[in-house]
Amino acid sequence: MEPDETFDRIFLKRRSVRAYEDRPIPPEIRDRVLAAALRAPTAGNMALYTILEVEDPGLKARLSETCDHQPFIARAPWVLVFLADWARLEGYFRHHRVPEWCEERGEPYLRPRESDLLLAACDALIAAQSAASAAEALGLGTCYIGDILENGELHRELLGLPPRAFPITMLCLGWPTERQRARPQPPRLPRDLVVHRDRYRDYEPGDYDRIYAGEGWPGPRKDEAGDNPGRSLYARKFAADYSLEMRRSVRALLEDWS
Numbered sequence: 001m002e003p004d005e006t007f008d009r010i011f012l013k014r015r016s017v018r019a020y021e022d023r024p025i026p027p028e029i030r031d032r033v034l035a036a037a038l039r040a041p042t043a044g045n046m047a048l049y050t051i052l053e054v055e056d057p058g059l060k061a062r063l064s065e066t067c068d069h070q071p072f073i074a075r076a077p078w079v080l081v082f083l084a085d086w087a088r089l090e091g092y093f094r095h096h097r098v099p100e101w102c103e104e105r106g107e108p109y110l111r112p113r114e115s116d117l118l119l120a121a122c123d124a125l126i127a128a129q130s131a132a133s134a135a136e137a138l139g140l141g142t143c144y145i146g147d148i149l150e151n152g153e154l155h156r157e158l159l160g161l162p163p164r165a166f167p168i169t170m171l172c173l174g175w176p177t178e179r180q181r182a183r184p185q186p187p188r189l190p191r192d193l194v195v196h197r198d199r200y201r202d203y204e205p206g207d208y209d210r211i212y213a214g215e216g217w218p219g220p221r222k223d224e225a226g227d228n229p230g231r232s233l234y235a236r237k238f239a240a241d242y243s244l245e246m247r248r249s250v251r252a253l254l255e256d257w258s
């Protein structure tokens with residue numbers, strides 16, 4: 001197959017970008033990125049998501065604090081929050097008097113549940129990745145912010161979210177600095193550990209020695225867990241304060257859905 005520079009740039013040479021040149025993103029570029037996001041596949045073509053553009057510098061600064069103190073968020077020229085959104089569809093149902101219709105028929109009026117949230121989260125994440133790939137095709141750099149899952153009640157208030165509009169991810173976008181463009185790509189797991197065929201393949205002790213091994217992974221921190229990489233990762237990521245806050249916050253947000 002012919003080498004394809006665009007394919008390589010968007011998919012194989014990409015990296016997250018956390019430092020941006022101090023220049024705006026022109027409206028026509030934003031427009032193309034949003035057009036790509038809205039053209040992404042969505043379950044039943046119901047578009048169970050909303051994209052919230054964060055423009056207000058004060059709000060960006062606030063989010064840079066509430067999303068685990070990451071100052072680069074405030075410096076990103078463009079910030080998009082992707083919501084898994086059933087609020088719009090519920091409004092549509094009410095507008096068309098579906099609850100009354102259910103009552104007339106003696107049927108319960110169903111509300112969105114966990115499965116509906118998961119489907120809407122699929123829509124929102126697929127739209128987000130289309131936006132990210134489109135942005136990267138146009139020369140922008142992007143970085144996801146998973147920490148939008150923290151401080152759910154506060155984010156709901158800051159962003160004016162109705163019940164059942166769930167902030168599933170956030171994307172920062174901007175022109176990458178020269179240094180970011182030159183930054184080495186982080187490694188990935190060996191393909192055979194990630195891609196299984198037909199049935200799930202159980203992992204063996206030797207496989208675990210190949211996970212996160214080699215150059216470029218964050219190594220174990222001596223102060224936390226000696227030289228044990230598993231304990232170090234557990235302490236640094238899974239049992240870390242931000243992760244505990246994410247647990248608490250998501251559980252609180254899930255109350256709308258159970």
Ligand SMILES: Cc1cc2nc3c(=O)[nH]c(=O)nc-3n(C[C@H](O)[C@H](O)[C@H](O)COP(=O)(O)O)c2cc1C
Nearest residue numbers: 014015016017018070143144145146147169185186
């Ligand atoms: C769901 C998700 C959440 C992420 N959250 C953050 C974040 O809060 N802050 C950050 O700097 N990077 C975040 N990232 C970026 C990852 O750290 C990055 O993708 C990973 O380290 C691999 O680096 P690469 O994208 O440059 O290959 C997130 C990525 C994903 C997919």
